Amino acid sequence: MFLARVLDQETMGLYFIALMVVFLLKIISDIGVDLAFVKQYPEESETGKSNLLRSAFTIRTLSCIVVSILYILVERSGLVSFVNNIAHVTMLTLAMYWMHSFRELLLRLLQAEQIFTVYAGVQVLAAILKALLVLTLLFVSDVSVNMVLMVEVFAFAASITYAATRIRARLIDAAKARFHGGSGLLKFGYPLYLNALLNLGNEKVSQYIVAGFGGPVTMAFFGISERLADAGSRLFESFANVYYPSQTANFANEDKPKATDMAVQSLMWVSFVIACAIVGFTILREPVVRTFFTEKYLSAANAAAMFFGVLLLRSTQTLMGYFGVAAGLKFLPVRVSTVSSIFNIITCFIAFKTFGYQGAIAALLVTQLLMNVLYHYWLGKAGFPIDVKPVLTICAICIISVALTYLLGNYFVLTLFIFPVFIMACLLALPELRSDLLDFIGKAIIFLQNKASGENTGKA
Secondary structure (H helix, E strand, C coil): CCCHHHHHHHHHHHHHHHHHHHHHHHHCCCCCCCHHHHHHHHHHCCHHHHHHCCCCCCCCHHHHHHHHHHHHHHHHCCCCCHHCCHHHHHHHHHHHHHHHHHHHHHHHHHHHCHHHHHHHHHHHHHHHHHHHHHHHHHHHHCCCCCHHHHEEEEHHHHHHHHHHHHHHHHHHHHHHCCCCCHHHHHHHHHHHHHHHHHHHHHHHHHHHHHHHHHHHHHHHHHHHHHHHHHHHHHHHHHHHHHHHHHHHHHHHCCCHHHHHHHHHHHHHHHHHHHHHHHHHHHHHHHHHHHHHHHHHHHHHHHHHHHHHHHHHHHHHHHHHHHHHHCCCCCHHHHHHHHHHHHHHHHHHHHHHHHHCHHHHHHHHHHHHHHHHHHHHHHHHHHHCCCCHHHHHHHHHHHHHHHHHHHHHHCCCCCCCHHHHHHHHHHHCCHHHHHHHHHHHHHHHHHHHHHHHHHHHHEEE
């Protein structure tokens, strides 16, 4: 967020375009290996795990080489406008892409091994290093996109080094292993890969339309709007990376009731937490934007609020998608994404031409809603119904709360009372939410009491 203070709007837009290209290249070169690896790894013997990891790294290396060559050819052709905008940082963009790709594979290994402390440490280390290095840029008078990308590359490299040292024994075993199991990864992963490509139409097409037709400055406003909800997105990804292998284990143990209960409870709590963020941010949207991104981005405040709505709907459909994949419905995400991608590309283009970048965000919001409907419908038809009434209840209370915030916009002090009222309304409307919260508070109190008792005993 400090970048908004050190970069002008055009450079900020170029930075967001570079990140967008890195994400695109990473998705193209993944070939579905990441999710397939997490699915198959726990089922292997120790030797099989080493072979599978060796295969995953080999496939990733080859795919990165091919995609890098293709990207250089596209950049030199000059046919893609947003690629032309960052042609002067091609090598840095590719370096960040390689770092991102291999760090992602290491994170998947940590996820499959369920070493979540190191998993979190990798991400925290990268975030802290990046923040510290960006702070040093405050003392530079003319910050370029090259400098910012070098910061990203260094932060990625440091986090990769940390992860590799923590699981070096596993990596050494993989280096000595043979290529075996690669065909299984590709076979299971290709429908997931198709879904990832289709998800570009669901989630990222708005970025390409804004960058291609709006240019760097418009992309800066779009990127700032998205960045505010990005922290919540990263927290959700951390939760999802625990949720997916847990659901895989539930179905591996043929415990469908436990998997379904976990899905319902996860959907409820994820919806509640993000809805709290939506209401809180809507109330404080203008002060937050002024504080973190300066006055020049104040017009992005309402767009950022919409992105929080996108985050909520994207999170719920992702949980339902993971539930389906864990249950063995590996083609379900492809079916959903095929329909929603076509819908989003058309509506996003029309909405951007009519309403600008905020129209593109609104189209993305509607697309995420459509994906939730499709996942719920097709999961039910496949024999895996999920109760979404708690989610609908939370969303309804959230919409009413946000509407009241805008209606009382001239009375800021009154809007501050909307947040606690929203929480109370959710707790009153959902006994299961209230029960979970009371249970958590009770366990926390017992834990603190036991800790205090242990400390007193130790002193005695």
